Amino acid sequence: MTKWIVGLLLLVNLALFGWMRWGNLLTEDADSGTLQAALHPDKIRLLDALPASAVAAQSETPGLSLTLSPVSAPASVPAPAATHPATHSSPGVASSPVAVSAPLRPPVAVAASAPLNLAKCAEWGEFSGDDLSRAQQALAVLKLGDNLTRRAVERNHGYWVYIPPLKKRASVEKKIAQLKERGVKDYFVVQEKGKWQNAISLGVFKTRDAAEKYIAMLHTKDVRTAKVGERTSKLKYTVFLIRDLDSGTTDKLNALQQEFPESELKVEACNN
The missing domain is CATH 3.30.70 (Alpha-Beta Plaits)
Structure with a gap:
């Protein structure tokens, strides 16, 4: 009897040992596939940052090692002459373009507008x-x-061309008729009482030279009695x-x- 008890305990111990050693194989899903191989730390190295899509593609590929490298700080880049900076990429590695601010341009001088054509008078x-x-x-x-x-202009001094005063009104009218016959249409009879009453003014001038020239023109019309005199009273032009x-x-x-x-x-x- 003792031998049977010892043998039974030995079988129980063997069964318990087998369950502890290989029991997980009996509970594992047969369709779960092979476990992912362990990563090898000695093969990992850092590269430039990859796009998210490339990282995702590598992570889904079994046995593919993902390599990353630290991004070094770019040195100061002088501003290029072109407005859009050029982009450079290493074979197999995508790189993002670096935005460089364009140099400030000096303000453009605006030409002064040409003066308008002013009306002339x-x-x-x-x-x-x-x-x-x-x-x-x-x-x-x-x-x-x-x-x-x-517009009228008055002057206190000037010269006039005139026919000396006539004594009678009839003589004045006769002289006016002669002037009209000779083509002289501009005349004025002085009505004011005094030494110049009934004198016939033929024109007033600013200078003696202008009055003398008018006398010469009257001579061509056979007007011989006209004279040049100086006037100190107001003359209208x-x-x-x-x-x-x-x-x-x-x-x-x-x-x-x-x-x-x-x-x-x-x-x-x-x-x-």
């Missing part, structure tokens, strides 16, 4: 007597319309004002001024 004068009538006729040909105005001149009208005014040597023509930018 003209002053032409001073006129009196027969010259005033002739200037009015010449300006009427230009058809300036509302662009033509005039006319100045023509022309606005918004174009180049053609300016040229015509310059040509007209040559016919009136004693006149002055000023062309400049309009005041308003």
Whole structure:
């Protein structure tokens, strides 16, 4: 009996030892596949950072060693001349482009705009007597319309061309009829009482030379009794004002001024 008990205990011990040694093989799933081989630390080395997709692909491949290398700090790179920096990649290793700020460009100088063409205006004068009538006729040909105005100028000193005072009113009317026959249309009879009453003024001028030239013109019309005198009383002259001149009208005014040597023509930018 003792032998049977000892033999039974021996079998129980052998069974317990076998279960502890090979029992996990009986509980393991047959379809689970082979365990992944252990990594070898001596074969691991660091490389540049790989894209996430490449890392995932390597991790899913059995037996493939994943190598990584530390990323070294890039040295200072001088700014390239091109706007977009070039990218370099080692064979088999993808590298990300390094963004380099473009050099600051100096501000572009903006050219000053050319001045606008200002409207031009003209002053032409001073006129009196027969010259005033002739200037009015010449300006009427230009058809300036509302662009033509005039202003009066008074001076305390000047010269006039006149026919000495006549004693009778009838003599004054006879002399006026003679002037009209000879083509003299600009005249004025002095009505004020005094030494110049019934004198006939044929024109007033700023200078004696201008008055003398007018006397010479009257002689060509057979007017021989006219004289040149100095006036200290206020004398009125006319100045023509022309606005918004174009180049053609300016040229015509310059040509007209040559016919009136004693006149002055000023062309400049309009005041308003």
